Amino acid sequence: MEVIYTGVRQTPEQVVETAIQEDVDVIGVSILSGAHITLMKRLMENLRAKGVHDIPVFLGGTIPLPDISEIEGMGIDRVFLPGTSLQEIVKYVYDAALNKRKKKHE
Amino acid sequence: MFNEEALEELEDKIRKWEKSTVVKSLERFRERMEKFTTLSGITIKNVYTPLDVRDIDYFDKLGLPGEYPFTRGIHATMYRGRLWTMRMFSGYGSPEDTNKRLKYLIAHGETGLSLAFDYPTLIGLDADDPQACGEVGVCGVSVSSLKDMEIIYNGIDMSSITTNMTINPPAPVLLSMYVATAEKQGVTYERIGGTTQNDPLKEFIAQKSYVFPPEPAVKISMDVIEWSIKNLPLWNPISISGYHIREAGATAVQELAFTIADGIEYVRQLILRGLNVDEFAHRLSFFFDAHINFFEEIAKFRAARRMWAKIMKEWFNAEKERSLWLRFHTQTAGVSLTAQQPFNNIVRTTIEALAAVLGGTQSLHTNSLDEPFRVPSEFGAKIALRTQQIIAYETGVADVVDPLAGSYYIEWLTDEIEEQAWKYIDRIEKMGGMLEAVKKGYPQREVTEASYRFQKEVEERKKFIVGVNIYVEGGEEEIRNVPLLDINQEEIERRQVERLRKLRMERNNEAVQSALNKLSKAASRNENIMPYVLDAVKSYATLGEIMNVLKEVYGIWVEPPIY
Amino acid sequence: MNNEYLYELIEKAKRNDKGSIGKLLTILESSPPEAFKLLDIVLRETKSKAHVIGFTGIPGSGKSTLISKLLSFYKKENCKIAVIAIDPTSPLSRGAFLGDRIRMQEHSLAPNVFIRSVSTRGLKGGLSFAGVAMIEVFDYLGYDKVFIETVGIGQAETDIMNSAHTIIVVTMPGIGDEIQALKAGVMEIGDIYVLNKSDKEESQKTFEYLNFVIESNELVGRLGWRPKLLKTSALMNYGIEDVMNAIEEHLQYIIEHRYFDSKAYLRRKLLVKLFIEKLLIDKLELEFERLNIEETPGLRNQLNVLREKIASSLKELELYI
Ligand SMILES: Nc1nc2c(ncn2[C@@H]2O[C@H](COP(=O)(O)OP(=O)(O)O)[C@@H](O)[C@H]2O)c(=O)[nH]1
Ligand SMILES: [Mg+2]
Numbered sequence: 001m002e003v004i005y006t007g008v009r010q011t012p013e014q015v016v017e018t019a020i021q022e023d024v025d026v027i028g029v030s031i032l033s034g035a036h037i038t039l040m041k042r043l044m045e046n047l048r049a050k051g052v053h054d055i056p057v058f059l060g061g062t063i064p065l066p067d068i069s070e071i072e073g074m075g076i077d078r079v080f081l082p083g084t085s086l087q088e089i090v091k092y093v094y095d096a097a098l099n100k101r102k103k104k105h106e
Numbered sequence: 107m108f109n110e111e112a113l114e115e116l117e118d119k120i121r122k123w124e125k126s127t128v129v130k131s132l133e134r135f136r137e138r139m140e141k142f143t144t145l146s147g148i149t150i151k152n153v154y155t156p157l158d159v160r161d162i163d164y165f166d167k168l169g170l171p172g173e174y175p176f177t178r179g180i181h182a183t184m185y186r187g188r189l190w191t192m193r194m195f196s197g198y199g200s201p202e203d204t205n206k207r208l209k210y211l212i213a214h215g216e217t218g219l220s221l222a223f224d225y226p227t228l229i230g231l232d233a234d235d236p237q238a239c240g241e242v243g244v245c246g247v248s249v250s251s252l253k254d255m256e257i258i259y260n261g262i263d264m265s266s267i268t269t270n271m272t273i274n275p276p277a278p279v280l281l282s283m284y285v286a287t288a289e290k291q292g293v294t295y296e297r298i299g300g301t302t303q304n305d306p307l308k309e310f311i312a313q314k315s316y317v318f319p320p321e322p323a324v325k326i327s328m329d330v331i332e333w334s335i336k337n338l339p340l341w342n343p344i345s346i347s348g349y350h351i352r353e354a355g356a357t358a359v360q361e362l363a364f365t366i367a368d369g370i371e372y373v374r375q376l377i378l379r380g381l382n383v384d385e386f387a388h389r390l391s392f393f394f395d396a397h398i399n400f401f402e403e404i405a406k407f408r409a410a411r412r413m414w415a416k417i418m419k420e421w422f423n424a425e426k427e428r429s430l431w432l433r434f435h436t437q438t439a440g441v442s443l444t445a446q447q448p449f450n451n452i453v454r455t456t457i458e459a460l461a462a463v464l465g466g467t468q469s470l471h472t473n474s475l476d477e478p479f480r481v482p483s484e485f486g487a488k489i490a491l492r493t494q495q496i497i498a499y500e501t502g503v504a505d506v507v508d509p510l511a512g513s514y515y516i517e518w519l520t521d522e523i524e525e526q527a528w529k530y531i532d533r534i535e536k537m538g539g540m541l542e543a544v545k546k547g548y549p550q551r552e553v554t555e556a557s558y559r560f561q562k563e564v565e566e567r568k569k570f571i572v573g574v575n576i577y578v579e580g581g582e583e584e585i586r587n588v589p590l591l592d593i594n595q596e597e598i599e600r601r602q603v604e605r606l607r608k609l610r611m612e613r614n615n616e617a618v619q620s621a622l623n624k625l626s627k628a629a630s631r632n633e634n635i636m637p638y639v640l641d642a643v644k645s646y647a648t649l650g651e652i653m654n655v656l657k658e659v660y661g662i663w664v665e666p667p668i669y
Numbered sequence: 670m671n672n673e674y675l676y677e678l679i680e681k682a683k684r685n686d687k688g689s690i691g692k693l694l695t696i697l698e699s700s701p702p703e704a705f706k707l708l709d710i711v712l713r714e715t716k717s718k719a720h721v722i723g724f725t726g727i728p729g730s731g732k733s734t735l736i737s738k739l740l741s742f743y744k745k746e747n748c749k750i751a752v753i754a755i756d757p758t759s760p761l762s763r764g765a766f767l768g769d770r771i772r773m774q775e776h777s778l779a780p781n782v783f784i785r786s787v788s789t790r791g792l793k794g795g796l797s798f799a800g801v802a803m804i805e806v807f808d809y810l811g812y813d814k815v816f817i818e819t820v821g822i823g824q825a826e827t828d829i830m831n832s833a834h835t836i837i838v839v840t841m842p843g844i845g846d847e848i849q850a851l852k853a854g855v856m857e858i859g860d861i862y863v864l865n866k867s868d869k870e871e872s873q874k875t876f877e878y879l880n881f882v883i884e885s886n887e888l889v890g891r892l893g894w895r896p897k898l899l900k901t902s903a904l905m906n907y908g909i910e911d912v913m914n915a916i917e918e919h920l921q922y923i924i925e926h927r928y929f930d931s932k933a934y935l936r937r938k939l940l941v942k943l944f945i946e947k948l949l950i951d952k953l954e955l956e957f958e959r960l961n962i963e964e965t966p967g968l969r970n971q972l973n974v975l976r977e978k979i980a981s982s983l984k985e986l987e988l989y990i
Contacts, residue, residue, distance in 0.1 A: 001764035002764055002765045002766075002767060002786075002788045003764065003765070003766050003767065004767045004770060004786050005667055005766060005767065005768050005770070005771060006770055006771060006774055006777075007664060007665060007667075007770075007771035007774060008314060008665070009229070009237065010774065011236070011237060011239075013778055014774060014777045014778060017687065017777045017778055018770065018774070018777050018784075020687050020688045020691050021687050021690070021691050021777075021783055021784055021785060022691060022785060022786060023688075023691035023692055023694065023695040033225045033241055033244055033245050034241075034244040034245050034480065034481055035225070035240040035241040035244050035595075037240075038239065038240030038241075038595070038596075039240050042239075042240070050688060051688065052688065062477070062478060062479055062480060063479065063480075064479045064480040064590055065479065065582060065583070065585065065586050066586065066590070081445040081478065081479070081582065082443075082444065082445045082478045083444050083445050083446055083478070083571075083573075083574045085561075085564075085565045086561055086562075086565060087565060319904065661904050661905055661906070664734075664771055664772055665771070666729075666768070666771075667766065667768035667771065
């Protein structure tokens, strides 16, 4: 597994562009500031506008429960709340990446 | 304090006890764990006795409350005189929203206000910066110019309140806005009171809301302190913070050691500027975490007071008694709260708050049960405040000073934590102090490793968290019916952006430019920037504009990855 | 993957569609048959235009930061630049943590800049191939400059560095011993030596030392070029323009001395070798993994098994032709 780390404080546009240039299998975003709805909406719109439909996106952070269905509705694959184990996250990433590659070969 | 004969007798008895009573007991039940450790990994025996504290000289290590080394508290009567300040962090949305909130708090008797800023403000961006989009007014109030500060304090008499501002790289700007607003109200400098967090080193270690590289960041922070010492006698220009270090996953020992090492660095820097230690030491304040491992936290607070007093007295030759005091604010541990079965968080916060009080804190913020999910709801914040009130008024723990002193365990643990913390401090001293250590990434790496270790211990079930790895039953849903703090983010952002647009049109832009140029030159000449920032603020230069000038001169920080 | 899809990617990449470029690069890293088809098209274009610049030096000397600052200057010149960052910050047990990008993220949205991180892990023998092939692809796609960042240790990275027209060695103050070591190795290859972090107090001493080493001809440049020594602070953004000017001066020099095209020629020739090498090494590694020495006792038998397998893989080469 390779992790391409962008550092903190990236705009949604930067995240999308980086994912595209690096041709990644999965995008992971962490937000703790409370701005997840606005930012994730912008990220997903940007991703779709660039014609990307096959990269799963997951989110971790302090997310109010009522927001989760809205976020999932945007096409975000998974939301992890505080208390999630590292194993669970790694397993998710692993499966999501394999899945994506399988689909690509179909 | 013990007589040698009695100790020898005890030693003998313990030997027998271990061979008979303990063995019998172990035959019936094995102990729950092979090894018991505190949250910080300090190994704990089954029982502590006078033997464990035989080398502790009472006068040297404890003394009396209000006397050196202040282990038992900085005041003689502690909470029998005045209770700790229940300082709850607030501030949200637009300046107008916060103004209303502050007025409400004041009407209910609060005089110590505490402002939370939104993320763009925290990192020095204007509300109309493209990077601020979606963040304006979310985790605190949005402040982009003096205009916003004037609105926040509209109708509030700034001579009769104090304000704690949680602000770091932009501290000179926010402090200037506060001072300029007070000045407009006719409040003289002698009466302006409050705190700026203004602690850059912990930003690099843990909190990560840095802007400038370490050296200029420290320089700017020292400018704020120096200027405040000379102009604002009631201002606490820095709050040296272990809180964020702990929240990032540090152990109690690391929190203590790194915070004290930060303090040492600042004291040195100020002395290098030609200040006398007794001129400023009493204005330094601290900020710690109260975590869930009850006794360890109490021991940490007691050790902190003792270490700081010793450092100020013996290393820096401070003479005034107040220079030796470690005054601190405490917040309960946000990281100890869980998203699972969130009502349990009330219990956690209660235990942590109790540790802070038994540890002798000067002020306390208790977290709200819903913080793993969101900015606290009013419902959650109220229970959190009531928790403190119950501890203060019902339990009786505030009626006696340092009640746990003399407990063999507590005294042993206080000593142990202190000893381990000194080891870290020695290592940092060898590197040339905390600024150098931070540049090398040393504390960053230590915290990262501790945090990873803890997470692994939880996943391997060597440490337990109810609802997470023991007694698991989901249960996040419990919280769903608790109403969220209702803010119309988009509307707030639109209004803030519009206000800035108008401001930029209506202000005297030549005056702004001239003030910014002067600031830039002063910064390049390495002068204290405070007077120039204050002038720029008064000309209605915005937060972002002032920060950009400083970024041009001082550069910006991109963190090397820590792994 | 069918041919149509590949051609479509190439067409879109030529119009600077970043997603398609990203996918082409992945092909070079992970899929030899497609890589072959792609390179076959790429190498039919005989004219090479891209100026390839290698940045090497010990980790932490400021290569990524310097590249980022150079990008700001080159962007003003309306130059199309690709960055290949072959510099895993940390080789983890089963993966890599790639952190060079952090320093360059301010350019992530620039239309004329493309940044790609390459891990030295996972690629095994294929790193040289992937690196050199990426240069060719960027050249083909009309990128004017290709920046390559590597710590410059190991055969693969040396191959890649040798494919660069201009080599910049980035060093920093206060590393006396390291300089001795560099002198023995990497230091011989630089066209331009950059003493970065010269905002640090100790820098003047290191500068004088380096200057002496260069002046006294202990370091001989490549192709008769006299190595240059420059001082920068990537952090405080000074000296960057001097680096850019030196790069351009070196470019003029190699064009005038007709080295520009010969370098490209050698690089392409090397690519042929690397491609075959990669196929063979991949095959050898695969067969080696499968080799069961209990079933085939004796070195003679073991070698024989491998020989047969490799021979059959040479046969597979025909598939490409
Ligand atoms: N003081 C100083 N630090 C620098 C300078 N350039 C880079 N750095 C710092 O050096 C560290 C390593 O930089 P990086 O570009 O990642 O180095 P690389 O490993 O060679 O790519 C980072 O912390 C940079 O901020 C400089 O000119 N002066
Ligand atoms: Mg690098």
